[in-house]
Structure formats: structure tokens, C-alpha cells
Amino acid sequence: MPELPEVEVTRRGIAAPLLGARVLAVRLGKPLRWPLGRPAAELAGTTVGEVTRRGKYLWLPLHRAPGVGPAGSGGLLLHLGMSGSLALLPAAPAPGVHDHFDLVTDRGTLRLNDPRRFGAVVWSPSLHEAPAATLLQRLGAEPFDPAFTPVALHTALRRRRAPIKAVLLAGDVVVGAGNIYACEALFQAGIHPALRADRISRPSAARLLAALRGTLARALDLGGSTLRDFTDAHGVSGAFQAEAAVYGRAGLRCRQCGGTVRRLVQAQRSTYFCATCQRR
DNA sequence: AGTTAAACCTGGTTGC
């Protein structure tokens, strides 16, 4: 489910209400992708700092007054995986079968619902130490970083021979685009998804970066995409999927040229594109 | 070194 817009929409929904919240307890459900890495009980008594985002990860700092309690300061690195969503519940009902993590605070319960359990909640002493740093180290540029210029994108793509769609998905050049937004950005840029990344011209790279930023920003405005189960921290669905140009529209008319949207498989994922509009 | 498959897990949809 969650690509950058969905993760950022989630972050915006929980950051302010959780800032300064006192952690009362942590409840774990079934195992997620990795273990928490710290006894859950040791998180009680910490104070939540400002929630930040890197790629599709969220960082939730947990501070503790020096000398008080077992665990020192650190934080939780969260990932929503394929099917995860976070909700901040003023009064949390009994957890359902897919509720696998609860952070109970004096401002409500932050609850992770993740049917497929590809998501993760991992304790780390800081963002710059293992295990958080290890998980984040291969991530590419933030798409909205002003320092990430069209030239920088073009330079990075020149070293890659894989199809541009696969390179976008890999996230080691630029983070944030998953299957939906990679397809949509390539459509907006008029670039064929099977084009080798190192064959992309500088003007094309510039169009791609603009298209990626535009697509992600539009999705952010619309609260993300809700294909089956994504909701923001307040339980509200996203609306981007309704205006997707190609994603999930195989066999349907291209909204731009009237041709037929096609589907192919790249890097084990479905790619949707218009062979007429995407040639470069 | 770089690219591509396999793996993790559950549930909904499709087709025989």
C-alpha cells in the first residue's frame, strides 16, 4: 500500500498529537518483518519526540530522562510494508487479528494494522546507528530535496543499465515512488518503462524528476491512494487512485491519446503504460 | 558489481 505520499500523510496525521506524549505501554501482536529488538516493557515511561520520515520509513524518537528506567533514549523505525496503516485512536478498542503493534500513550494509542505483516517496528538507539542506519543506508535521494537536481538524477541514471521502472522501484537512486507512482511518473514524463536507465537523455531526466515530484505532490494533496485498505491516521481514505492515468488500467483507454493501456511485468511487478504516449 | 529471482504473509479476485 504505502508509498511516499501515504507514509507522509500518515506522518502528518500523527506528528503533532504525539509530540510530547508519554508512552504508557507497548503491545505486540504477531511477528512483523523484524523483531522489535528491545523488550516492549522497557519503552514505557519514554516521551515521544517529533516524528520524521526518510523514504517510506517513519522515525519516532523516544526520549527518556537520564538515569530513569531501563532503556536509554532512542526511537522506533517504522515501515508500513505492503499492507500496513497506522491509526491514532483516542480510545483503542480491543486489537483485531491484524493489529500487530500498539504504542499506548497518554494522548491515545498508535496502532499498526498490517494483514500481510511485511511492515516493521524496530527499536534503534538513534537514526545514525544500527539497526536504523543499516536499513536506511542504501536509500537514494529524497525526491523533494532541492539539492537533488535534474543533473544529479541524470548522472545517477547513467550508471544503471536496468529498465528505468526497475531503477525507480529499487529506491537507491531516488526514494518514494512505489509501483503506482513509478508508473504514473513515467507516464507523465512520456518515458517508456522498459527504457534502459542509462539511455535516458538529460532533458528526459529533467522531465522525469518534474513528473515524479508532480505526481507525488498531487497524491499528497489527495491524501494518497487507497486501493484496498490504506487510510490515514484518522481512518480517512486517499483519493489519488481515481485519477491514475495508467496504474491498474490495463485494457482501458488511455486518458491522453485514447489508445489502450498495457501491462507488462518488470522486476516481478506489474507495470502499466501507454505505448503511444511513452516512447522516449 | 549489477541485475534478477526468491522469500517473507494474508486475503481478495478470477477461472476452471
Added chain:
DNA sequence: TGCAACCAGGTTTAAC
């Protein structure tokens, strides 16, 4: 209706 096969918003790990 039943059941197998396939599909799904991600990313690490192992294998060419």
C-alpha cells in the same frame, strides 16, 4: 459451490 491459481501499495537476501 469448491478450489486452485494468480494478484496486491515493499524490500531484504540469495543467486545468476
